[in-house]
Amino acid sequence: MTKKILGVFVIAFFMAAFVLFAEDAPLAPSPDxxxxxxxxxxxxxxxxxxxxxxxxxxxxxxxxxxxxxxxxxxxxxxxxxxxxxxxxxxxxxxxxxxxxxxxxxxxxxxxxxxxxxxxxxxxxxxxMGFVKDWLIIGPFDNATKAGYKKVFPPETEFHTDKTYEGKNGKNTWRQLSVRPPFGTIYFSNLFRADSYVAAYAAVFIRAEKEQPVAFRTCSSGPLKIWLNDRLIAGIEAYRECDFDQDCTAGRLKPGWNKLLVKICQKDGEWEAALRITAPDGGRVEGIVLQNNIDIIKKEILPAYIPDDSDTQIDADSGAVGYFSKLIENNPDDHFALAGLAFMYDFKKILDENDKTVSNNARKALEKNPGNDFYRYLAGTCDEDRNKRLEALLQLSGKNPPSAMALFKLSELYSSTGGGNSGRRRAVSANEAEDITKTFSVPMPFREEEFLNAALKQNPDFVQASLALVGIYNRRGTPWSLEAEKISKRLLTLAPENPVIVRLTYDDDLHTTAENAGHYAKLLAVDYTDGNARNYCIYYLKQAGRKDEVLKEYRAFLQLNPFASSIYQRMADYYEGCDEYEESIACLNKALETNPEDIAAFEELGNYYLILKDIPKAQENWEKALAVKPNLPDITEHLEALKPKEKKFWEGIAANPVVYAAEALADTEVPLHASAVNCLKNEIIKINPNGTSSTFSQQVVKVFDEKASMNINTYP
CATH class of the missing domain: 1.25.40 (Serine Threonine Protein Phosphatase 5, Tetratricopeptide repeat)
Known part of the structure; x- marks a missing residue:
């Protein structure tokens, strides 16, 4: 009996020792x-x-x-x-x-x-399966972010010829006039209202047979997806739009299937994209997309049958799904917790106020406190500035200190206090002492010191060097000379970085032709560099190289055909060349993208007025008022077009814009520019009945510089 008791004791002792050893033993390192x-x-x-x-x-x-x-x-x-x-x-x-x-x-x-x-x-x-052929309708109201849950008519019925009350007027379905070349729809360019709004996009999909699919989406705001009138996804997240943020499984039935997507927005960017793939992410064969309103109305809708089946389908959601399953099986899996936090942050999946990323990062660190990357992840993702500071300072106190942590500290410090104003809040002596006591590391007092400390660890740290260049350039001479020296060295490390290239080139030291050539070379390196293209256009205009200017404008539109502002810039350029018909063509293209573009309607009215096509001018200004009534400038334009008595000068209309166009063309007496300007400023004093003050009558008669000088001193 004694031997048995002793044996049990020995076994228990070794088991306890094993457990204690296991608890104290370091965790296996992360594979990466x-x-x-x-x-x-x-x-x-x-x-x-x-x-x-x-x-x-x-x-x-x-x-x-x-x-x-x-x-x-x-x-x-x-x-x-x-x-x-x-x-x-x-x-x-x-x-x-x-x-x-x-x-x-x-x-x-x-x-x-x-x-x-x-x-x-x-x-x-x-x-890749991006859907590029859509019908769209909107905008609807998303005030107080209530639009996501609110049921608007497109969710309950689909009629291509009906109009619905929207945020700023009547909404009707329309075919997307521009195919998004790379999949992303920029809704802000499609509708006049682009703050706290919602819109819908729809497409019909014909499948040869029943087949499972996955809808992979990205969006800058909440979205919902209906397949054949059944809600299959709801993602309520205000975020940045990034590739394949969400994955929703669905099943296509043979024949036509209706896909409806709702996209909400509060402010900032308003964009979304959707890919149709196989459940594993591969290509889908045997489907056809249709967004032609006439075909949908006449051929598809009469035979369309909703589908309320609820067959469960699995779709591969990549690393996010993989880590989620690991955590489901083992909530303490530190590698999975950190991996999921990283993927959520990298793909910007969650709502801007969601704390899952920081919570997962902190939990991973709790489970494996010796992992410096987990600490870094917590230090860059936490919403609490003090917790970020704590984690990053711990890493900066290592031997050797983490260069990335020091760089992130510089970013954290640079955003303290004045924001974009350039002001900095000095760290108090008490704060510095507390930090030094807590973390046993010296506390740098300025952003510059963090950057220099990071560069001490890695002199080839490009981003830290660029930040330092920014500080020195803001100080001016002699610090700007040091900035120039650093920039030239950076050019050897990252010769294609556009920021570095711009820092090492001074436009003022070169001719217009040289500058145009320089920015053309930058575009040859990176065709998407919008900043370089704008500079290139500027210098090409100065050089009078019209064909090349227009080529660069078209390049902008190649990259983003939704950018109606480019059409407006082209219209302005053609106007400067006195090519008003081309200006009009550009603005009409802008209106194809956004039929409610008030600025385009107003400019069209002005161009038609210059061309003396009064009915067309009136038509476009009235269209602008139909979009938004009571616009003062446009109302004045239309009022000026109305017939008035000509009491004081034969052939001169009361409207200064009309007068400027007609007088310059019709009179044989040259008008001095200052006199015309004076006239345009004062003619507005004409009364509705056609009478005017003596002063205005005198202005009308101004035809030379001397009279202009006299009238400017008239009491």
């Missing part, structure tokens, strides 16, 4: 710890190499999207020091994971656009 450590040191090339290696090792796994995201994130942090082609070459091995393949195609689209291969980029977007 090596790459994470390089990232924290701002050694982006080695971090990229490690993540790329892990991507290749997991190329057919759901983790492939996670490591792809880490590679892309590092490329962004490198400030242009890493070429995306180093990631694109993975496409050559033809990965079986369709989610990874789609991400590579998206990266390829960006690469094609950068090279100016717009047609190739559009072809790739088609291969």
């Amino acid at each position: 710890a090596k790459g994470d450590n390089f990232l924290l040191a701002a050694d982006f090339r080695n971090a990229f190499a490690e993540y790329r290696k892990l991507l290749l090792e997991n190329v057919n796994s759901p983790l492939s999207e996670y490591y792809f995201a880490k590679c892309v994130s590092v490329m962004g942090s490198s400030g242009g020091a890493i070429n995306p082609e180093q990631l694109l070459d993975i496409e050559k091995i033809n990965p079986k994971n369709a989610i990874l393949a789609a991400n590579l195609l998206r990266l390829k689209t960006g690469s094609f656009l950068k090279q100016g291969r717009v047609a190739d980029a559009e072809r790739v977007a088609d291969e």
